[in-house]
Amino acid sequence: MSLLTRRRLLRRAALSATAAGVAPAGLAGAAAAGTVASAAAVAGCDDTPDPHGDADPDGALRFPPGFGWGAATSAYQIEGAAKEDGRGESVWDTFSHTPGRIRNGDTGDVAADHYHRYAQDLDLMRDLGLRSYRFSISWPRIQADGSGRPNQRGLDFYRRLVDGLHERGIAPMATLFHWDLPQALQDTGGWENRDTAERFGDYADAVFRALGDQVPVWLTVNEPKTVVQNGYLWGHHAPGRQDPAAAYLVAHHLQLAHGLAVRALRATGGPGRIGPALNLHPCYPADETAEAAAATRLYDGYENRLYLDSIFKGAYPEDVLADLGAESRMVRGVRDGDLEIISSPVDLLAVQYYTPIYVTGQGDTVRRWPTSEAEWQQIYPEGMYDILTRVTRDYGRVPITITENGLPCPDTLGADGTVDDRARIDFLRDHFAAAHRAIRDGVPLESYHVWSLLDNFEWAEGYEQRWGLVYVDYPTQRRVLKRSAHWYRDVIRRNGL
Template sequence: MRIQFPENLTWGAATAAFQIEGAPDVDGKAPSIWDRFTARPGRVQDGSHAGIACDHYRRSTDDLDLMAALGLGAYRFSISWPRVMSGPDGRVNRRGLDFYDRLVEGLLERGIRPFATLYHWDLPWFEEQRGGWEARATVWRFADFAEVVARRLGDRVKHWVTVNEPLTVVAAGYVSGDHAPGRRNPLMAFRVAHHLLLAHGAALQRLRGLVPDAQVGPALNLFPVIPRRRADVRIAERIDALANRLFADPILAGRYPNPVRRLLSAFNWTLRPGDLDLIGQPVDFVGVNHYSRIIIERSRLPWLGFRLARSPDPNAVHTDMDWEIYPRSFLDTLTWLRERYDNPPVYITENGAAFADRVEADGSVQDPARRDYLEAYLFMLRKALDAGSDIRGYFVWSLLDNFEWALGLSKRFGLVHVDYDTLQRTPKSSAYWYASVCRTGGFDLPEPMYRSLLATALDDSLDLIEEHDLARATP
């Protein structure tokens, strides 16, 4: 069965600066919070570091040629704040800017549209020393950074992501402490969330002033929150508000969700006049990062009151990240976004899977599980388009195997395998398949798989409990 997409849909792949660039102290780059965090013993699961990563900083021309060979129509990359800004006095590191200038030129020369992300988690260490995202002043210095970048690249870069996955920054950086800067302060997490939202709004404002034809939006990691049992419905409602709607509501509806407002009131924290106006400026698109659903059940864990539950499906398959492969969640997420927020334009800014890929004796890397994953999720994307969702493009996470934050080099998300000893790039079998998708705008799905996915897309009885929709419907 042929699954075909609109001709104007953008096909691309995505990366992030800290995960691929390496060169942490080359050409005037300042340290980031992740440079300091990963240098602390025990912070990275496999003991690796990102000092080299994929060495993209030195090998960007080769990587550009790879993108062209794969037929990518677009490439989403992030611009490292500490590579561009040299220190707390606002000095600009011209050599850092030159790198991104060359990258953009190389993309355009190869017919690849650049999508630039301004914040993908690598806060400069000098900003952390001044309070980091806990300090409101960081918002305006981020806007200054955005202005510097826009003045240099805005004549050629027309698609901008302001902030990537603010939820992960908050949850992993300030609640669990598993990510930089390694805090465990749930009360401070709300302040950080608000400042990240303000940073989005302030950067958007600067970009609009400098690049009038720019398309600007955030990249939010969105997912269905499913209660494990009927007794878990209320806690699932609260987690949905504190995860998905904590960021989507202020940006797309100009307000915080009721559960968040109640919490802020309990903490005696009031918003400043004009904050929600800045945050809620109209965006040109919403970037959606999506991998799976989460299933919630009550617990007695301090502060949280919940824990993640395993899928009750005995046949559930998981990626190497231990994330359930559940394509229906992609359709549910896009449906929720369309219905709740009046169908905003959407780019899928991340979607993909990690598997334990290895190089075969003949030098190839066969990853049929990744192809199966992508086929299933793209089928659900097609169903969302059929239902009326305004989806403009799709970016695989990721172009290259890379440094997976606190998990180090142990998880491989790439279409292209990276040998971390030799830095050799080897396109996996999924890369050749995706190149065909980019070239033809579609793919052929085996009839049995098509029928199975179609049944999943249409069958509401697959929900864990009838009330699960309550977790997405509370105002």
């Protein structure tokens, strides 16, 4: 890797890895096709109403029958019970207990105490009318050191959770890895070590054999790009490294882990569907120059095509490989047969959208839209449409589920016991409308999971940012439905806006 590329990657991380948010940068409009244009031209869209759309005469937007309205969480962010029932230590336990790493010195030791309060949370989901619930399984809760015989107490917890979802008519959607790598594996090299991907395949197999008969949809690796950028380029997520040479070797091993998990599910013969969970956001040129177009193309390669092309086309993008250099650890780390494993056929793609990216001719980024409390998040609902249509156009009609989309708000519990988060309602309404238009224009979108069900431990931001539909009063762990939760319940009941 050249010194120039190393500096470029560190600068890109500083610009796009999002300073510890839920989900950083992502997918590019026409950049993946080799052309760059305005947002509208990228998507091939305008604001002309479609006469064949499924809007009611009163203007209401109805989603397809059976659309999977849901909400999402992750294990480390809500479960707590960090040292109970055989759970081992994760990289996030280590990272959050390191002074100076997390805002206010917060940790996920207790979080939203979901491990003990899951039944109450299941009732909240039922009362909201959720049709789907996307959660993650804690690898160190299943294998304390990342290998060996699975911990039955850990499996039993997730079996109770899954059974409770079915009892309430909610479809489980389980993510195998949402960043909580067992610390024991990190101690032997973590995702820089190819063996970690092999261990992940074994872990996936154990979980599939224990729960596969009751989980209809599995997601493999959540946002591999965030682990690469935030964990190994910028260093504000676990394991807290700033090592570009290691970062993209990590990307390859995460992709390999994804493919091994897909193959593990197929080997069990189970009925579940499986796919990756990728944070994908549109990249647009900041101006009309050829330099901005070229820079956006490469930016998109690192942000999106590195992950999409390997999974759906069985090859890494040539421009990214050339930029990394033939002697990079990633390029040298790819073995014969790896991309065949990574591109094992999947049943669906989970898309997570938070913000667009605007790229200058120098490869820097600029902001064009208002930002949320998470300063990296520009609020641009059209980006939702652009993501979904781009994926369908460039990678075929793979079924899509949105597994994260949301907004942090300065939520406070009022004197009357309510939480008025109107900004979140406006945000979701606009993004739902964009998703509806994508469906109307041929995108096979099956479900939509709001981030997040509960206020939770928000990684490097600790408990400073609240993203939930449900307010959590952390000292008492009392749950309060926010105004957005009541609104969302009506959306689900109507199956539309």
